[in-house]
Amino acid sequence: MRSSALVEDQAGASFAGQFQSYLGLETEADFLTAVRACWAALWSTRALRYFAASDLDPAATGMGLIVQPLVQARCAGGGLSRTADGDMLVNAAAGPGSVVAQGDVVPDSYVLDRSGDLKESTVGTNYHSMSCKHGRRAFSRLLAAPALDTEQLAELGLLMRKAEALFEHPVEIEWALDDAGIKLLQARPLRVAEAPVPDEIWLKHPRLSGQPGGAGWGTGRARIVSCECELERVAPGDVLVTTVAGPALADVFHHVAGIVAELGGSTSHLASLARERGIPMVLGAADATRRIPDGALVAVDGVAGIVRWMRA
Numbered sequence: 001m002r003s004s005a006l007v008e009d010q011a012g013a014s015f016a017g018q019f020q021s022y023l024g025l026e027t028e029a030d031f032l033t034a035v036r037a038c039w040a041a042l043w044s045t046r047a048l049r050y051f052a053a054s055d056l057d058p059a060a061t062g063m064g065l066i067v068q069p070l071v072q073a074r075c076a077g078g079g080l081s082r083t084a085d086g087d088m089l090v091n092a093a094a095g096p097g098s099v100v101a102q103g104d105v106v107p108d109s110y111v112l113d114r115s116g117d118l119k120e121s122t123v124g125t126n127y128h129s130m131s132c133k134h135g136r137r138a139f140s141r142l143l144a145a146p147a148l149d150t151e152q153l154a155e156l157g158l159l160m161r162k163a164e165a166l167f168e169h170p171v172e173i174e175w176a177l178d179d180a181g182i183k184l185l186q187a188r189p190l191r192v193a194e195a196p197v198p199d200e201i202w203l204k205h206p207r208l209s210g211q212p213g214g215a216g217w218g219t220g221r222a223r224i225v226s227c228e229c230e231l232e233r234v235a236p237g238d239v240l241v242t243t244v245a246g247p248a249l250a251d252v253f254h255h256v257a258g259i260v261a262e263l264g265g266s267t268s269h270l271a272s273l274a275r276e277r278g279i280p281m282v283l284g285a286a287d288a289t290r291r292i293p294d295g296a297l298v299a300v301d302g303v304a305g306i307v308r309w310m311r312a
Contacts, residue, residue, distance in 0.1 A: 015047075015050060016101075016188070016269040016270075016272035016273055018041075018044075018046055018047045018050045018247070018250075019038070019041040019042070019044075019047060019063075020037055020038050020041040020044075021098070022034040022037070022038070023070055023096065023098070024070060035065060038063065038065050039063050039065075041063065042058055042061075042062075042063040043058065046247065046248075046250070046251075049250070049251065050250070053253070053254065053277075071176040071178050071183050071185070072178050072179070073095065073096050073097065073176040073177060073178055074094070074095075074177050074178060074179070075092050075093060075094045075095065075147040075148065075176075075177050076092070076093070076095070076096055076097030076100065076174075076175060076176040076177065077090065077091040077092035077093055077097060077100045077107055077108075077147070077174075077175065077265075077267060078090075078091050078097070078100060078101070078172060078173060078174050078175070078265075078266075078267025078268075079091070079156055079159075079160050079172070079173045079175065079267060080160075080170070080172055080190055080266065080267065081160035081161065081163065081164040081170050081171045081172070081173070081190065082164070082170035082190065082192050083111070083192070083212075084192060084193055084194060084195045084212075084303045085195070086114070087111050087112060087113055087114070087119060088111070088112040088113075088114070088116070088157055088160055088161075089109065089110070089111055089112070089266055089267075090108075090109075090110040090112065090148070090153060090156050090157075091107040091108065091109060091110075091124075091211075091265040091266055091267040091268075092107055092108045092110070092124075092147035092148050093105050093107040093108065093124055093147060094147055096176070097174055097175070097176055097185070100265060100267060100268060101174065101267075101268055101269050102246065102247070102268065102269065103244060103245030103246060103261065103263050103264030103265070103268040103269070103270055103283065104244070104263060105124060105125070105263060105264075105265075106124045106125045106211070106262075106263055106264070106265060106283075106284035106286075107124040107147075107265040107267075107284075108121065108122065108123055108124040108146060108147050108148065109121065109122045109124070109211055109265060109266065109284075110148065110153055112153060112154075112156075112157045114161075115157070116153065116154040116155075116156075116157025116158055116161075117150075117154070118150055118153055121146070123145070123146055124147075124265070124284070125284075125286075148177075152177065152182065155181075155182055156173075156175060156182060159173065159175070159182070159184050160173055163184070163187040166187075167187065167189060169189050169190070170189070170190040170191075170192050171187045171188065171189060171190050172187070172188050172189075172190040172267060172272060173185075173186065173187045173188075174186040174187075174267075188272075190275070191215065191275045191276060193214075193215035193216060193275070193278075193302070193303050194303070195303045195304065196216055196217040196301060196303060199299075202299050202308050203308075205299075205308045205309060205310055205311065206291075206308060206309055206311065207306055207307065207308045208260075208282070208285045208286070208287075208288055208291065208292070208306070208307050208308075209282075209285070209305055209306055210260070210261075210282040210283055210284040210285035210286075210288075210305050210306075210307070211264070211265045211266045211271075211282070211283045211284040211305050212266055212281075212282065212301075212302055212303050212304060212305035213245075213259075213261075213264065213265075213266055213268070213270070213271035213274050213275075213281035213282060213283045213302060213305075214258075214259070214271060214274030214275055214277075214278070214279045214280050214281030214302035215274070215275055215278045215279070215280065215302055215303065216278055216279075216280050216302055216303065217280055217299065217300070217301050217302070217303075218239065218257040218258035218279075218280040218299070218300050218302070219239070219257060219258075219297065219298065219299045219300070220237045220238050220239040220256070220257030220258065220297075220298060221235075221237070221238050221239065221295055221296070221297060221298070222238070222239050222241050222260075222292050222293065222294055222295060222296045222297075222298045222309065223235070223238040223239065223240055223241065223294065223295075224241050224242075224289050224292070224294040225240060225241070225242045226242075226243065226289070227243075228246065228248045228249075231248065231249070231251065231252055234252050234255075234256060235255075236255040236256075237255070237256075237257050238255075238256055238257065239256065239257050239258040239259070239260065239298040239300055240252060240256050240258070240259045240260070241259075241260045241261075241288050241289055241292050241294075241298070242259070242260070242261050242262070242289065243261065243262045243263060243289055244261065244262075244263050244264075245259075245261035245263055245264030245268055245270045245271075245283050246270070247269060247270065249261075249270055250270065250273050253273065253274070253277050253279055256279065257280070257300070258279065258280040258281065258282075258298070258300030258302065258307075259274065259279060259280075259281045259282075259300070260281070260282050260283075260285050260288050260292070260298070260300060260307045261281075261282070261283045261284075261285065261288070262284070262285055262286060262287065262288050262289060263283070263284065264283035264284060265283055265284055266283065266305075268283065270283075271283060274302065279302070280300040280301065280302030281300065281302045282300055282301070282302065282305050282306065282307045283305075285307055288307065292307070292309050293309070296309045296310055296311075297309065297310040298310075
């Protein structure tokens with residue numbers, strides 16, 4: 001079950017990750033509790049901030065519910081029907097799609113040409129769960145096996161092309177793979193940004209590569225944030241460098257110059273919001289919080305998926 005407002009999935013206002021979803025409901029009591037929580041999500045602090053930023057009025061809409069059988073996903077993820085280079089992109093990870101949508105892992109990244117043939121791929125990494133640094137346990141990065149084969153990728157490419165033709169616009173999709181095959185779960189309009197031309201001075205400085213999550217190019221002072229409770233340290237014009245690309249980061253969108261996260265991928269909810277707002281973002285940038293010095297001048301290329309920083 002998930003919340004679904006009447007204004008959701010518009011071009012420029014997807015509301016990605018702003019409402020609530022509940023999986024694996026088994027009892028009537030759990031179902032009724034989830035119904036009330038889904039309705040209430042229209043008035044959550046996170047949703048109200050999004051409404052205000054999008055110049056929309058929650059009182060002018062309504063909250064519906066989508067109730068459907070749970071897809072017993074072996075793997076799941078998202079896809080972009082068009083990149084800045086004119087290709088298609090698929091993210092995938094083992095298990096339910098929530099781990100990709102919430103930015104809890106670095107998913108596989110597959111680039112397809114317009115016919116659905118694989119051009120390049122990067123195997124993702126899984127992490128042990130983490131909490132606020134004040135009670136944080138040690139965690140390790142685990143290299144995963146590829147989640148999809150070429151036949152499955154070709155099928156996803158076909159689904160994206162069909163959805164794009166239906167929308168008459170590039171789309172972002174969410175999908176899941178169970179024992180019966182691939183299920184298309186959702187499609188929404190996709191904003192496609194042009195690739196920026198980097199300043200030649202920046203090309204001489206250290207770099208990290210990750211998955212492109214947002215539009216454009218931005219520069220600012222790096223602010224290393226270990227957990228969500230430290231977001232108040234991020235000042236206007238800073239580049240936020242953090243570990244987990246969770247929904248709470250949307251609260252600083254209105255004043256940051258860019259975002260770099262060690263987890264997450266191009267089709268996470270946070271990346272969708274970044275594209276809407278034109279926020280340069282790089283996700284899945286391994287060891288970013290340790291390699292990028294706090295306070296260093298940083299440049300974020302949200303289209304190429306590259307972050308660079310000035311040496312002290």
